[in-house]
Amino acid sequence: MRLISKLFITCNFILLQPCLADCPFIKDGFESLSIPGFPIFLTLPAKTFNIDADAAAGTLIGKMSVAANTFNDVYYDCNKIPTYLYGKTLNTTGLTDLSNNTFAVGDTGLSILPSLTSKGATGYFPSMPRTLQVNPDSPYIVFTKNTSFEVQIYKRNAQLKLHDPQGEVVLPPTVAFITQWINSDTPGDNRAFTVNLGGVTIVSTPVCKTDQSIKDVPFGSITETTLNNGIKRDLHFTLQCQTDFGTYNAIASINARQRTSDNKYITVTDAAGNTDRLKIGITDSQGKTMNVDGTSSESKYSVQNNNAAQFNWSATLLRASPTLLPAVGDFTAHAEITFQIN
Incomplete structure (x- = not known):
């Protein structure tokens, strides 16, 4: 009984971490007008934002973004299964979910709104995993290169809580800050997009x-x-x-x-x-x-x-x-x- 219990817990853990094995990733040998690409790795570049201390709560301090349009579309072959699971995740280390698609940055009084835009549609975080049916006539799941990622920085409180007048790193460089995934059985390739964060520095002027x-x-x-x-x-x-x-x-x-x-x-x-x-x-x-x-x-x-x-x-x-x-x-x-x- 203990062994079964442990297996059950482990299975749930894997489900939450989108690692189910179903759709193999395609690297080559695909006949299509679009050439299948490798999983895409991007970096939101490190940026420094300036804010006046008397700026009102809710002020948009700045944005940082990165696009994948210089890459190729990423393909997954799901022809062996009737449905597939996919979603997007955010590394919330140092963040607190405010339940309205925004996240508080520690106790700084700042918040962020991360999003992705694909084919004109915008999606926000968090995203619960979704299950979709595979089209038997077109079983290839495509993550388009026409995808961009953005993080907006807001002044959440009227007064921020900072310590370094020369510029404070409020979000450190973070690996896999944003990921977009599918239940692929190709080890290490279940993330179609991995977006690293270069870091965010705030300079507040009295x-x-x-x-x-x-x-x-x-x-x-x-x-x-x-x-x-x-x-x-x-x-x-x-x-x-x-x-x-x-x-x-x-x-x-x-x-x-x-x-x-x-x-x-x-x-x-x-x-x-x-x-x-x-x-x-x-x-x-x-x-x-x-x-x-x-x-x-x-x-x-x-x-x-x-x-x-x-x-x-x-x-x-x-x-x-x-x-x-x-x-x-x-x-x-x-x-x-x-x-x-x-």
């Missing part, structure tokens, strides 16, 4: 905004006395980022095209066009003097997703000349604050 696109620092009316002491004003700003990595690092620097030769001050232009009377110095949140050529920076590390990174800088207006005073009227100075996000 999306950020500042509290103000233009930061105006008014110094108001000044006198020679107040100018001699230096006039300090707040230069506070925030940066808020949405990211798929849980946290982000924000690095801020400042660069002025017109600056002093030592790169420590922004050059000011007074009402008469003079540039040698006033200058502005910048200090960071800790009161440290910053260069204004982009070489100094302040960093905020491990800021939580969608939280603001706060920078509390100061701008101090100073005399650039010990003897010359600026012309009466408005004066201006310009600089750019640059952010680096990782």
